[in-house]
Structure formats: structure tokens, C-alpha cells
Amino acid sequence: MGKIIESVINFSEGRDTDKIEQVINEIRNTEGVKLLDYSYDADHNRCVVTFIGEPGPVGEGAYRLTAKAMELIDMEKHQGGHPRMGATDVIPFVPIFNTTMEDCIELAKEVGEKIGSQLEIPVFLYGNAASRPENANLANVRRGEFEGLKEKIGTPEKKPDFGPNKIHPSAGAVAVGARKPLVAYNVNLHTADLKIAKNIADAVREKKGGLKNVKAIGLKLEDRNQVQVSMNLVDCEATPIHRVMELIKAEADRYGVTIAESELIGLSPQKYLIEAACHYLQLNDFDPGQIIENHLLTGEGEE
Amino acid sequence: MGKIIESVINFSEGRDTDKIEQVINEIRNTEGVKLLDYSYDADHNRCVVTFIGEPGPVGEGAYRLTAKAMELIDMEKHQGGHPRMGATDVIPFVPIFNTTMEDCIELAKEVGEKIGSQLEIPVFLYGNAASRPENANLANVRRGEFEGLKEKIGTPEKKPDFGPNKIHPSAGAVAVGARKPLVAYNVNLHTADLKIAKNIADAVREKKGGLKNVKAIGLKLEDRNQVQVSMNLVDCEATPIHRVMELIKAEADRYGVTIAESELIGLSPQKYLIEAACHYLQLNDFDPGQIIENHLLTGEGEE
Numbered sequence: 001m002g003k004i005i006e007s008v009i010n011f012s013e014g015r016d017t018d019k020i021e022q023v024i025n026e027i028r029n030t031e032g033v034k035l036l037d038y039s040y041d042a043d044h045n046r047c048v049v050t051f052i053g054e055p056g057p058v059g060e061g062a063y064r065l066t067a068k069a070m071e072l073i074d075m076e077k078h079q080g081g082h083p084r085m086g087a088t089d090v091i092p093f094v095p096i097f098n099t100t101m102e103d104c105i106e107l108a109k110e111v112g113e114k115i116g117s118q119l120e121i122p123v124f125l126y127g128n129a130a131s132r133p134e135n136a137n138l139a140n141v142r143r144g145e146f147e148g149l150k151e152k153i154g155t156p157e158k159k160p161d162f163g164p165n166k167i168h169p170s171a172g173a174v175a176v177g178a179r180k181p182l183v184a185y186n187v188n189l190h191t192a193d194l195k196i197a198k199n200i201a202d203a204v205r206e207k208k209g210g211l212k213n214v215k216a217i218g219l220k221l222e223d224r225n226q227v228q229v230s231m232n233l234v235d236c237e238a239t240p241i242h243r244v245m246e247l248i249k250a251e252a253d254r255y256g257v258t259i260a261e262s263e264l265i266g267l268s269p270q271k272y273l274i275e276a277a278c279h280y281l282q283l284n285d286f287d288p289g290q291i292i293e294n295h296l297l298t299g300e301g302e303e
Numbered sequence: 304m305g306k307i308i309e310s311v312i313n314f315s316e317g318r319d320t321d322k323i324e325q326v327i328n329e330i331r332n333t334e335g336v337k338l339l340d341y342s343y344d345a346d347h348n349r350c351v352v353t354f355i356g357e358p359g360p361v362g363e364g365a366y367r368l369t370a371k372a373m374e375l376i377d378m379e380k381h382q383g384g385h386p387r388m389g390a391t392d393v394i395p396f397v398p399i400f401n402t403t404m405e406d407c408i409e410l411a412k413e414v415g416e417k418i419g420s421q422l423e424i425p426v427f428l429y430g431n432a433a434s435r436p437e438n439a440n441l442a443n444v445r446r447g448e449f450e451g452l453k454e455k456i457g458t459p460e461k462k463p464d465f466g467p468n469k470i471h472p473s474a475g476a477v478a479v480g481a482r483k484p485l486v487a488y489n490v491n492l493h494t495a496d497l498k499i500a501k502n503i504a505d506a507v508r509e510k511k512g513g514l515k516n517v518k519a520i521g522l523k524l525e526d527r528n529q530v531q532v533s534m535n536l537v538d539c540e541a542t543p544i545h546r547v548m549e550l551i552k553a554e555a556d557r558y559g560v561t562i563a564e565s566e567l568i569g570l571s572p573q574k575y576l577i578e579a580a581c582h583y584l585q586l587n588d589f590d591p592g593q594i595i596e597n598h599l600l601t602g603e604g605e606e
Contacts, residue, residue, distance in 0.1 A: 004596060034598050052595060097596050181595075245584055261585045270573070270594045273580040280583040281548055282564045291573045292355060292484075293307060293400050295337050297596055 001289065001297050004097035005104060006036075006052045006181070007062050010090040011069045012078050013047055014040040019072045020047050026064040032057030036267065045080025046089070050267075052096060055103060059111045062091050062176075066115050070171040075146045083139075085146045086172035090138065092127060093178050096269045097297055098288070104178035105129045112176040116163025119171070122153060123162040127177035131161050138175060146172045183233040183272060184265035185241060187248050191257045194220045197227035200251045204229065204244060211247060213239040226260055236272040242279045270294075304592065304600050307400035308407060309339075309355045309484070310365050313393040314372045315381050316350055317343040322375045323350050329367040335360030339570065348383025349392070353570075355399060358406060362414045365394050365479075369418050373474040378449045386442075388449045389475030393441065395430060396481045399572045400600055401591070407481035408432040415479040419466025422474070425456060426465040430480035434464050441478060449475045486536040486575060487568035488544060490551050494560045497523045500530035503554045507532065507547060514550060516542040529563055539575040545582045573597075 013019050020040055024047075027035050033053035040047035051061060066088040073087035091111065093104040108129040116123045130136040134157075144152055146167075152158045153173065154165040160173065167173060189197060197218030202208045205216040213235040219228045229248055233239065249259055264273075271288070278286050288294050316322050323343055327350075330338050336356035343350035354364060369391040376390035394414065396407040411432040419426045433439040437460075447455055449470070455461045456476065457468040463476065470476060492500060500521030505511045508519040516538040522531045532551055536542065552562055567576075574591070581589045591597050 004599065006595060036595070036598055052599065241584060259585055261587045263588060264586055264593055267593055267595045270596045273577055273594065276584055277576040277579040281544060281579055282562055283567055284564045285566060290567055290570055291576065292309060292339070292570045293573045293600055294596075295339055296307065296355065297599055 001098045001294050002054050003099040003103055004052055004297060005055050005058045005099055005107065006050065006094040006096050007058050008048060008050045008092055008094065009062060009065060009088060010046060010048050010084075011065070011073070011088045012045065012075065012080065012084050012086065013069070013073050014045040014080065015042045022072060023047070023065055023068050024049055026068045027051050027061045030057055030061035030064055033061045043080070044082035045078065046082045046084065055099075055107050058093065059107050062093075062111050063114055063118075066091070066121070066174065067119055070119055070121065070168070074170045075172040076170060078146070083142050083145055084172075085142050085144075085149050086121065086168075086174040087170065088174050089142075090126075091174060091176045094181050095178075096181065097271070097294075101128050101178055101180070108176045108178045112162045115174060115176065116160065119168075120164055121168040121171050122160035122164055122166070122173045124173060124175050125161045125177055126175045127179040129176070129178040138177070141175045149173055180235050180237070181269050181272075183236050183241070183268050185231050185233055185244065186263045186265065187229045187231075187245065188221065188224070188226050188260040188262065189228070189252060189257050190260045191227060191255070192220075192225045193255075194218060194227050196252070196255050196257055197229055200248055201229050201231075203251045204231075204247050211239050211244060214244060236268075236275070240275050240279070241272055242276045304401050304597055305357050306402040306406055307355055307600060308358050308361045308402055308410060309353065309397040309399045310361050311351060311353045311395055311397065312365060312368060312391060313349060313351050313387075314368070314376070314391045315348065315378065315383065315387050315389065316372070316376050317348040317383065318345045325375060326350070326368055326371050327352060329371045330354050330364050333360055333364035333367060336364045346383070347385035348381065349385045349387065358402075358410050361396065362410050365396075365414050366417055366421075369394070369424070369477065370422055373422055373424065373471070377473045378475040379473060381449070386445050386448055387475075388445050388447075388452050389424065389471075389477045390473065391424075391477050392445075393429075394477060394479045397484050398481075399484065400574070400597075404431050404481055404483070411479045411481045415465045418477060418479065419463065422471075423467055424471045424474050425463035425467055425469070425476045427476065427478050428464045428480055429478045430482040432479070432481040441480070444478045452476055483538050483540070484572050484575075486539050486544065486571050488534050488536055488547065489566045489568065490532045490534075490548065491524065491527070491529050491563040491565065492531070492555060492560050493563045494530060494558070495523070495528045496558075497521060497530050499555070499558050499560055500532055503551055504532050504534075506554045507534075507550050514542050514547060517547060527563075539571075539578070543578050543582070544575055545579040
């Protein structure tokens with residue numbers, strides 16, 4: 001079974017569809033990667049593209065995309081509602097299958113080094129790949145944006161990890177890093193009482209003393225006459241989906257409210273759902289190789 | 304996402320490892336299929352080989368294996384403890400991912416027709432691909448084995464679906480069909496009382512009035528001082544794993560006994576475990592496309 005990594009690259013073009021397609025084509029034309037999704041927004045003037053594959057091809061795709069965005073996007077002329085510092089703004093690598101965070105950190109360093117030396121764009125490592133603790137948080141890396149970074153870059157607190165010690169005149173700078181997958185998970189309750197959803201959200205969210213790695217708010221679903229605990233789960237390995245679900249169930253009990261259903265929004269790695277199955281079925285000795293299809297998630301020629 | 308089919312072919316050689324390897328090599332050398340497992344047994348004088356891939360390559364692998372087994376195995380000289388009627392004895396096609404039983408039936412007919420016409424081996428369709436109700440049961444198709452079939456083949460009740468109306472002198476006849484995946488699932492109980500495991504096995508097994516598609520026995524696990532309900536689940540779509548688990552839990556309650564853990568032996572399609580996750584998490588609107596890795600389960604060039 002091969003290692004599978006996801007990348008969710010943000011680049012600074014959300015208006016010129018011809019340019020957007022040219023940049024995305026670099027992913028389409030990279031052998032061994034699969035384009036999963038892309039979306040862009042004129043207000044943010046930004047595009048987000050998601051693709052997966054084994055580490056080598058994913059790194060190659062990320063590099064090619066960065067080279068093409070550098071060619072087409074001029075940050076001196078760029079305006080948009082989202083904080084940004086480069087033509088290619090953020091390149092995260094995310095472990096999906098048979099991969100560790102270390103694999104993603106290694107890939108971030110490889111790709112960062114190549115972008116720095118070949119394209120002469122300054123690169124900041126962020127997230128789990130950060131070389132300085134403050135750079136774990138992307139917002140810190142991007143503070144000041146393109147315009148502010150032009151002045152500050154090269155000072156001790158803004159020294160790039162790779163590439164020149166100055167801003168690239170048109171492509172700016174790029175954050176390359178590693179992070180865990182994000183899961184958007186919602187639980188709908190058999191009540192129309194928004195207060196209950198808000199109380200439960202407060203009970204389960206990290207910020208209010210609940211479960212670590214859980215961000216939660218209470219919402220009203222007008223068309224269903226129900227309320228929802230709407231969540232982002234930022235580390236489902238440490239804080240698995242079933243534990244979040246069971247805690248919500250226990251808190252809802254207090255109000256005599258039952259769970260109507262739950263929703264997973266967008267994508268998830270397989271392992272997070274398999275983990276839930278193993279928990280409830282008490283399958284304590286399960287191996288991913290027991291899933292038939294996983295044997296097809298592999299590089300060429302391996303057996 | 305591509306269609307993925309599994310085949311679990313049984314061929315009549317379990318002693319001559321050189322011949323076994325030559326037959327298995329036909330699968331290794333078929334592009335687009337992945338060999339998952341093979342095992343053989345001298346007493347049965349029989350080998351079981353499991354491989355997966357998209358329908359075209361899996362059919363091609365099954366045909367090539369059959370041609371090679373015909374070349375190397377002479378049924379006139381074959382002896383073994385397992386009922387058999389041909390050099391290649393049974394070829395089932397099993398829907399695994401993004402595939403229907405109809406796809407597998409179609410493939411069985413295609414491959415059966417090719418084996419019949421090109422190799423001149425008589426072919427009986429069985430299982431869900433059977434053209435006559437009595438042939439749904441493989442034991443009926445194989446009754447009389449190679450020696451008996453030599454006489455009876457061609458009579459109205461033993462008319463092959465494809466190929467000549469007589470036995471192949473060295474390769475015999477082959478059953479080609481379609482069936483659901485089999486799952487071997489065991490539940491271990493926090494008691495050493497074998498009677499309880501036997502009672503629960505009787506409660507859940509189809510034969511005794513329990514759940515359809517469940518075969519179950521009670522066993523003692525001497526080394527653990529526990530007992531086990533050991534099961535074969537023959538249709539986890541109709542009778543999902545979680546329903547079996549919950550019924551066992553409910554029956555065990557009667558004796559004040561809890562579940563120690565469960566085990567899945569060998570392989571399962573992904574969907575059966577995802578179904579369990581969806582059940583317990585109440586994910587009623589889940590789509591397999593939400594699993595990131597599933598986008599890599601695809602033919603070349605598809606997007």
C-alpha cells in the first residue's frame with residue numbers, strides 16, 4: 001500500500017478564469033496525482049485546489065503549480081479580501097493514508113527547498129513543519145501580508161527557511177508546511193431550541209473546556225425545525241469522531257433530547273471513519289490491510 | 304472512481320509448487336490486477352488465489368489462469384480431498400467497490416463464453432450468475448465431480464452454459480459465477496461458559512431462526528478463558544455487521560455477559576465497515592466519494 005498525501009494549495013487568483021485554469025492544469029498534467037476539487041472566489045481573489053497522490057508526485061505538482069502561478073500572477077497588482085503574501089500563498093501537505101506527519105514535514109522541506117533555490121521565492125515553513133514555534137500558526141507567518149513583508153523580510157524574526165532573503169518582486173513569498181486533515185462534522189438534534197445546541201457546543205468545544213481539537217458552534221436549521229452542533233475537528237486521531245458524538249449524546253441526554261442524525265461535510269480520510277467502526281464494533285485488532293480496496297492504493301509495481 | 308471486482312479462483316493443484324507458481328504468475332503478469340493472496344493444501348490438492356482490479360483486467364487474469372491450468376493440470380491423474388470437477392474448478396466474481404452484482408454476472412458470462420469457445424472447456428454458470436435455479440448452489444453444479452461429470456455432461460440437467468457439450472479430456476469443466484463477499488466475523492465474550500456462546504450462536508444464526516445470511520457456532524478460546532461466537536456473514540449488505548453485533552450484545556445481556564471484543568478475520572470490502580461507522584454515527588447521508596482515498600480507486604485517465 002502506497003503512502004498517500006493530500007495538498008490543499010491556496011493561490012492568489014479568483015477572478016481571471018483563464019489564468020486559474022492554466023494554474024490548475026499543472027495539477028491535471030502531473031502524472032500520479034489526482035485533482036479532487038478546486039474553488040475560487042472573486043472577493044477573496046483566491047483559489048483553493050485539493051489534490052492527492054504519493055509524496056513524489058504531490059510534491060512535483062505543488063512545485064509546478066507554484067512555477068506557473070509565479071509566471072501569471074503579479075502580487076504588486078493583486079487585491080483581495082483574504083490575507084495573502086504570495087502568488088502561491090500556502091502549500092500544506094496532509095497525511096491521508098499509510099503516511100506519517102514526518103513524511104509530510106519531509107516533503108514540505110523538499111518542496112520548500114526547491115521553490116527557494118529554483119524559483120527564487122522565499123519560503124517559510126509553517127504548521128507541523130515550522131522551524132520556529134511562532135511559525136506553527138499560519139497567521140503569524142502571513143502577518144503584514146505581501147506589502148508588509150517586503151519591508152520586514154530578512155530581519156531575524158522574518159528570515160525565510162529557504163530561498164532568497166528578500167521578497168520575490170512579483171510572486172511574493174510562500175508558506176509551505178504540514179498539518180493534520182480537517183474534518184467538518186455536524187450533529188443535528190431533535191429540538192428547535194437553539195439554546196440547547198449552544199450549550200452543547202460550549203460543552204464540547206476546546207475553548208470552553210471541552211474536548212481538545214474541537215471547534216463548535218450552535219446553529220438553527222430553520223427548514224428542519226432542528227438545531228445543530230456544527231464543528232471543525234482539527235485532529236481526529238487524538239480526538240476521534242465517535243468520542244465527539246458520544247459526548248454530544250451524553251450532553252443532549254440532560255435535556256431529554258436525542259440525536260436526529262449527523263453529517264460529514266466534504267472529505268475525510270478513510271481512517272477516521274474506520275476508527276469509528278472499530279470503536280463501536282470493538283474491533284481492537286484491525287489492520288487497514290484487511291480492507292480489500294486498500295491494496296489498490298499503491299505505487300506501480302509494488303505487491 | 305473505478306469499478307473494483309474480486310475473484311477467488313480455486314484450481315486443482317496443491318502439491319507441485321513449480322506448477323502452482325506458473326499458474327499464479329498468470330495473475331502476477333496481468334496488467335491492472337493485484338494479487339492479494341494465495342494458499343494451497345496438499346491434502347485437498349487445491350490452490351485458492353485472490354486478486355482484484357477493474358472488470359476487464361480481472362476477467363483477463365481469470366482467463367489466462369484458466370488457460371495455464373489447462374496446460375499444466377491433468378484431471379485424469381488428479382486426486383485430492385476436496386470435491387472438484389476441473390483443472391480450474393471455480394471462478395467467482397465478487398463486487399467490491401462501485402460495482403453491482405449485475406456487473407459481476409456480466410463478467411462471468413463474458414469470461415465463461417471465452418473459456419468455452421477459446422479453450423473448449425465446458426462452463427457452468429453458478430451463484431448469482433446461474434442460468435438454472437439449481438445451479439445457484441455450487442455443490443449441485445459440482446455433484447459427481449470430474450469422474451461423474453464425464454458421463455452425465457450433455458444430458459438436459461447437465462448441459463453446460465458455454466463451450467462443448469462434453470468434458471474437456473484433461474481440464475474437465477469449470478464453474479464461473481458471481482457471489483457476494485464473505486466476511487468472517489467473531490465476537491468474544493467475557494465468560495468462559497461455552498453454553499452461553501452456543502446459545503447466542505443459535506439465537507443469531509439463520510438456520511435456527513436468527514438473522515438471515517448469518518452462519519454461527521459457539522467456540523471456547525482456551526488461552527483467553529473466553530468463549531466466542533464465530534460467524535460467516537454471507538451478505539453484509541442485507542444483514543450488516545453492526546446488526547449482528549447488536550443482536551449478540553442483546554442476547555449476551557440476558558446472561559449478564561459483556562462483549563470482550565470482536566475480530567474480523569481476513570479481508571472485507573471497505574463498504575461494510577463504513578456502513579457500521581455510518582450506523583453508529585447516524586451519518587445518514589454519507590457518500591463513498593467523501594472518502595479521500597476512494598478517488599484513487601479508478602482507472603487510468605478518469606477524473
